Each structure stands twice: as C-alpha cells, then as structure tokens.
Amino acid sequence: MAYDHKQIEKKWQHYWDENQTFKTSSSHDKEKYYALDMFPFPSGQGLHVGHPEGYTATDIVSRMKRMQGFNVLHPMGFDAFGLPTEEYAIKTGEDPKTVTQKNVKNFRRQMKSLGLSYDWSREVNTTDPKYYKWTQWIFEQLYKMGLAYEDEIMVNWAPDYNGGTVVANEEIIDGKTERGGYPVYRVPMRQWALKITAYADRLLDDLDDLDWPEAIKEQQRNWIGRSIGAAVNFQVTDHDEKVEVFTTRADTLFGATYLVLAPEHELVDQIVSPEQKDAVAAFKADLATKSDLERTDLNKDKSGIFTGAYATNPVNGQQIPIWIGDYVLASYGTGAVMAVPAHDQRDFDFAKKYDLPIVPVIEGGTADETEAYTGDGVHINSGFLDGLDKDEAIDKAIAWLTDEGVGEKRVNYRLRDWIFSRQRYWGEPIPVIHWEDGETSLVPEDELPLRLPEVDNIMPSGTGESPLVNIDDWVNVVDENGRKGKRETNTMPQWAGSSWYYLRYMDPHNDKEIISEDAVHYWHNVDLYIGGAEHAVLHLLYARFWHKVLYDLGVVDTKEPFQELANQGMILGENHEKMSKSKGNVVNPDDVVEEYGADTLRLYEMFMGPLDQSIAWSEDGLSGSRRWLDRVWRLFIDDENNLRDHITTHNDHKLDKIYNETVKKVTDDYANLRFNTAISQMMIFINEAYKVDGIPADYMAGFVQLLNPVAPHMTEELWSYLHPDTTMTYSAWPTYDESALVEDEIKIAVQINGKVRANIMIPADADRDKMTELALADETIQSRLDGAEPKKVIAVPGRLVNIVV
Ligand code: ANZ
Numbered sequence: 001m002a003y004d005h006k007q008i009e010k011k012w013q014h015y016w017d018e019n020q021t022f023k024t025s026s027s028h029d030k031e032k033y034y035a036l037d038m039f040p041f042p043s044g045q046g047l048h049v050g051h052p053e054g055y056t057a058t059d060i061v062s063r064m065k066r067m068q069g070f071n072v073l074h075p076m077g078f079d080a081f082g083l084p085t086e087e088y089a090i091k092t093g094e095d096p097k098t099v100t101q102k103n104v105k106n107f108r109r110q111m112k113s114l115g116l117s118y119d120w121s122r123e124v125n126t127t128d129p130k131y132y133k134w135t136q137w138i139f140e141q142l143y144k145m146g147l148a149y150e151d152e153i154m155v156n157w158a159p160d161y162n163g164g165t166v167v168a169n170e171e172i173i174d175g176k177t178e179r180g181g182y183p184v185y186r187v188p189m190r191q192w193a194l195k196i197t198a199y200a201d202r203l204l205d206d207l208d209d210l211d212w213p214e215a216i217k218e219q220q221r222n223w224i225g226r227s228i229g230a231a232v233n234f235q236v237t238d239h240d241e242k243v244e245v246f247t248t249r250a251d252t253l254f255g256a257t258y259l260v261l262a263p264e265h266e267l268v269d270q271i272v273s274p275e276q277k278d279a280v281a282a283f284k285a286d287l288a289t290k291s292d293l294e295r296t297d298l299n300k301d302k303s304g305i306f307t308g309a310y311a312t313n314p315v316n317g318q319q320i321p322i323w324i325g326d327y328v329l330a331s332y333g334t335g336a337v338m339a340v341p342a343h344d345q346r347d348f349d350f351a352k353k354y355d356l357p358i359v360p361v362i363e364g365g366t367a368d369e370t371e372a373y374t375g376d377g378v379h380i381n382s383g384f385l386d387g388l389d390k391d392e393a394i395d396k397a398i399a400w401l402t403d404e405g406v407g408e409k410r411v412n413y414r415l416r417d418w419i420f421s422r423q424r425y426w427g428e429p430i431p432v433i434h435w436e437d438g439e440t441s442l443v444p445e446d447e448l449p450l451r452l453p454e455v456d457n458i459m460p461s462g463t464g465e466s467p468l469v470n471i472d473d474w475v476n477v478v479d480e481n482g483r484k485g486k487r488e489t490n491t492m493p494q495w496a497g498s499s500w501y502y503l504r505y506m507d508p509h510n511d512k513e514i515i516s517e518d519a520v521h522y523w524h525n526v527d528l529y530i531g532g533a534e535h536a537v538l539h540l541l542y543a544r545f546w547h548k549v550l551y552d553l554g555v556v557d558t559k560e561p562f563q564e565l566a567n568q569g570m571i572l573g574e575n576h577e578k579m580s581k582s583k584g585n586v587v588n589p590d591d592v593v594e595e596y597g598a599d600t601l602r603l604y605e606m607f608m609g610p611l612d613q614s615i616a617w618s619e620d621g622l623s624g625s626r627r628w629l630d631r632v633w634r635l636f637i638d639d640e641n642n643l644r645d646h647i648t649t650h651n652d653h654k655l656d657k658i659y660n661e662t663v664k665k666v667t668d669d670y671a672n673l674r675f676n677t678a679i680s681q682m683m684i685f686i687n688e689a690y691k692v693d694g695i696p697a698d699y700m701a702g703f704v705q706l707l708n709p710v711a712p713h714m715t716e717e718l719w720s721y722l723h724p725d726t727t728m729t730y731s732a733w734p735t736y737d738e739s740a741l742v743e744d745e746i747k748i749a750v751q752i753n754g755k756v757r758a759n760i761m762i763p764a765d766a767d768r769d770k771m772t773e774l775a776l777a778d779e780t781i782q783s784r785l786d787g788a789e790p791k792k793v794i795a796v797p798g799r800l801v802n803i804v805v
Pocket of ligand 1: 249252262327328329331332333334335339344
C-alpha cells in the first residue's frame, strides 16, 4: 500500500507520548548532549513555516546523538511575556494569561504534529510564577552585586500610542512609532538599568573561544565597540569648568582647533555667552526630533552653533572656540570632542561649513584639499611630537597628558547599560519596594515569586507609568513597624526571561534553588544552539551577560552559555519576498502537515539548501520531497503492506561501497549541520538500491536509521518491520567499514604531448608500468599515435599518463 502519512504519523506521535520516548534520563552515567532551539513567543498566529527549519535541524542532531549513545537534553518552552499579547488583550478585553495559555496550547499541538523529539516534561514558560520566581531571584542578585540601579534615563515617549507608551529605539522610524506612526519624543524617565558595561571586556574577549558564525561574533564586537584612546581636559576660559573629551587620536592634539559639545551636554547652559543664548536654545529645540542614527550619518549635512565660549588647548595654550554640533552624541564617550578638521572627515566638513581653522599635523594632508587626511604619517606642526608616526605619537601624547595632569589613557565602549524596565503590565514584576522614608529594599527571597496581580483592566496608565500603578492593594505595602511603601511598578523587559531559560531546562522542577549543583556539573551549558540571526546582539549578549554573573556567583561552572551557535536562514515566499499576511503568501505548517505529512515538511525544509541561507518556498520542491519518501517506502514495502522479498539476509556486496559511503557522509554531514548534502547522499543510495536484485536487511536497517532524524515517523514504521514493537530511538547508530570505501577502479587522463586525448579506467592500485601498459593499449590512444613510437612515457600514479612522441 502507498505510504499513509496521516495514519502513521499519528500512530508514532501517540507511541512516543505514551512511552515518554524522548524523556531525558535523570541518570548521569552517559555522556551528555544539549541541543537547544530558541524558544518562541507564542503569538496568536501559531507557528510559521520558518520555525520548523531550525527546530528540525536541532531535532536531527538530537536524534542522531541519542542513537550514538548520548543522554540528550532537547527541550522546548515559551517566551510568553511581551507587548503583542498585552496589546491583543487590551484590544479584546481578554486576560493576557488566558490568551497566553491558548496560544501555548496551539504551539505545543503544532510542534507535536511535527514529530519534534522534545522532552515535554521539562517545558518552561517565562510567565509561570514558578519560573519567574527565579528571574526575580537573578534580579535580586544583580541588585546586591551593585549591577542593578535606578537612573533618570532618556526614553522614547509616544504619548498618543496606547494611551502613552515608551518604545525602544528599534521601534521608531523617522521619529514615529513603527506601529501606528505616533510621534515620539525624547524625555527623561526613571528607569532600572543593569550594568552590562561592567562585563564589556569579558563579553568581548570570551567570544574568541566560541564556535559561532564569525559574522555574529563580529556584530557583537561592534556592538560592544571597545575603543582605546585618551580623555583630555580643556580649561574653559573665564569659567571654573573643564571640558573633558574622549579621543582615539591624542597624537593630533596640536591640530585641535575647536571643541564640539553634544547639544545636550550639561556644560552648555553654564558656558553659553549671553549673546548666543537664544540661538543655542533654538538650535537645541530643533534637534530634539532627530535620532542618533540620523545625527551621526556621515553623509548628512552637519550643523552646529557657537556657544560664545573658548577653551585652552593644553598642548599649545591656544584659545579655541567651543561649539555645539549635531554630530556629537551625548551618549558616547564624554559627549564632547576635540575637533581636528585636518584629519577627521566630520570635523573637516563642519570646519568648512563654518569657516573654522584647519591645521594639518600629519604629513600627507593639506588644508585646501576637499577631504581630511586620515592616514598615518610623520607628525608636523606638533612640537614635541614632530617626526613621530601615529602610534609613537599617541603613546608620547598620553604620557605627556598624564604627567601634566590634564589627561589619561581611557578605554571607551559603545555598549550602554541595559535599560531594564518597561512601563507595562505583562512582564515580570521587579521585586523592589520604595519606602516613604526614601529607603529602597528588595522583596525578601523567601517571599518570591512576587506575582503579577490579576486585574480586569490592563489599560496603560496614561502617565507613562505601568498599569500596575492603579492597582492600589498591590502597590501599597506596610511593614511590621507601620512604615508605608510602594512597590516598583515598572516590569522587566521582554528579554529578561530568555536570558537564562536554557539553565532552567537542566533542572526545571527545582523549587529550592535556581538549579542544583548536580545538574550544573553534568549539563554545564548548551552544546548546540540554533535560531534566527536577528538575535545576533540583544538576546545573545544579554544571556551571555547573565551567565557570566551566575558564573561569578558560583551558580554555573562555565563561562559561556552557548558553545556552538548556528543560524537558520529565512524561508521566503514563492516569489522570493518575505512571507507576510499582507502579501498573502504565508504558508501554514498545519496545512502542509495535513496534505503531505510532517516527514515531508521536515525533509523539504532540510533539503531546500544550506541551513543558514534564505530560500524561497516552492510547492514543487515540497511535492518532490513527498515523492522521494514514497519511493523509499515502495523500495521496502509492497502493495500488500509486506516487506518486499528482495530484502534479504544474503549480501552479494553490490551495495557495500555506496552503503558505507552513505553512512560516513550522512554521519559527518549531520554533525556539521549540512543536512541538504546528507539528504542528497541518501537519494543516491536509494537510486543504487533500486538497481540491485537483493538488499541486505542490515543495509536496509542502517539506511532507515540514517533517515530517521529527518523523517522520524516513516522510518519508525519501516523499522518496525524488522524489529516489531520497538522504537528505533535508542538503537545503535550505524557504523561504516573504512575498507569498503576504497575505490577499486579510478579514472585517469592519458595525454599525448601534454594534451588530454583519452580518459581511461584502471585498477586503483596500478603501478607506473601497469598504467603505461593500459594507456598504450587504449584504442583511442592507439589510433592517435597511429604507429608512432613514444620517445618517453611519464606516469603519475592515481592521476595521468603523458606520452611524448
Ligand atoms: C580627535 C580625533 C582626530 C578623532 C582624528 C578622530 C580622528 P571611536 O573609534 O568610534 O571610539 N568622538 C568622541 N566622542 C564622540 C561623540 N560623543 N560623538 C561623536 N564623535 C565622538 O571614535 C572615537 C573618535 O570619535 C574620537 O577621536 C572623537 O574624534 C570622536 F584625526 O578625537 B577623535
């Protein structure tokens, strides 16, 4: 009978569930392997066909590792706090908790229908108080370590969006919210922040030891942006204040002809002259709508205004004007730069525009050129730095600044502290109480979790604060001495729960501690982590940060959470564009499973191309995958649903070579995440198997094992013909015989006077004499030679024979 995916897939899913086939062993005697997917946000839309791509990849590796004798941890869970659920709940009047439960149920059903071999007994959900108890616990440790603090921080405030919402930089386009297009303003607001900057060096240096795509490591390096330079103080003339600048080019100090402060710099209002006051104020007001990105864009016109104040250049005593300019960011370095227009393009453009002096201090650049000279060279016009090159001059300048007490070496990072609060309901409550006497305290650890109160209405407060401010009986607390306090009403950002979830899977039901020592010492960290490249920074950096903090606390015993990382590409619509509702090109995995089966979907997504590439969906490709599975089925099973008679205990050795090659290549390819080429090899094997009269039963079994990670349902069914009533999940992975791989015959080229005239097959172990004999005996060569006597014959074993006439 034809392969019936509906019946067979249901049968095996039921079997796996009943028998808890994929439950990770709690015994620690086998070697461990931990394969992790980025857990999804359970949206109302359900799974997208992009999800199963990464999920199948880790599933393949997990299934192979189980057969290779590892104790595999392959878990799944839900990252369920977040704005989309909250917004949906506000719109429909439903409770976010109920919405989440409904969505999770649907996601879990879909994942089970794909035959993913998760240990569901370890499922985590970030919105479960039993889980977020430990997210709050981590926050408390950060607080105690001085790594969590409150501050007035500039936020993007959209007063008209949902009654007032703070949005992330990434959610703003042209000064408006990405959703809805509401105007956004920069305003200071009290926030919690985590001092990720204290870990910047370790986050940077430890990247070197990770098996991650180089591009992702590079993105993290740029995001952290370590820059080694100097801080230099410029005394403001007729004021007590000094302007501190950060520069990577202390060597160019003699060419610093003016200073530029960020318009928001705190000194601006103190030093601005009466004549310039109004103009400066107008300039600042105008700028408030521009984003940092727009302000620093090299190609954009730079603008600024003179403050009316001057400062002294410490190296030569010159009076130089102090300007403010849009291209200097308040949030980077010290928010002030010394401008060296001869050697920095932005300063050059600014100086040209406002007619400021340009003094070259490195040979190779001249003032009247149209651009700054940014190369290295001999220093000129630079007093004690004259004659030195860049590196020498930087060192000497910093030494001088340090001696004179006007500067020092400074390392600066682009990385900012992590703003760790949201003015939202659907997030983890921050376990802090603000007391009326000004004291701030943590909720005692034994009172965690601090639960989110259940409320009827989660409309935003409208003041920018979280909806929690309106829940009086939750917010107001009194201690045993009658002292009154208010709970923190900000909640944690979406990223919190995902920053440590991989640890919880190791010991998911522990209610005494975040994770037992025993579990840590066995599982350590994740061996393979697969997910989308869009998480190159934020999630992957935050998780690394928390892991390092937990390492410092002695909770974990590894420096890094994810040893190997791979990214899956995007699955695009048939016309090579992003799948989206508006384009009507979204493929629903449920429909594919219904029509073709989960095994077909898995096979297809793994065969589309290399895992990390973005590839367009193709209905033809999908049905081709199904046809191949049918072909495999028919090779083994006849019309009466019996094993075909050509499956035999006898081996005539015709399939030896291809079988052993296939075992080797598939094993290697799976381990290196080259699933498409593994599948091609299995296709070649099936073609060869169709050509012979008898297929040894152990080759059939081995093939079925190789295919199992990709097409688990069909292969379990085929396996049951050989081993009734068992799952193949823990059968021993096939091995190959190295000697069977050796080629018996090889192809070599035969040349006459250096030109290839024929290709001939010869025994792989033929020596030079044998090669010469066979080459001269070849018919094509004989007719080419036409009786001519070779002067010399050169034979290169394994490659060619050249006949010189
Ligand atoms: C003088 C100078 C001369 C500079 C020269 C560069 C070239 P990275 O490498 O990215 O750290 N800078 C410092 N703070 C800034 C801010 N808040 N906004 C805009 N620009 C700022 O860049 C450091 C350089 O960027 C610093 O070195 C400073 O310009 C500028 F030939 O100082 B430099």
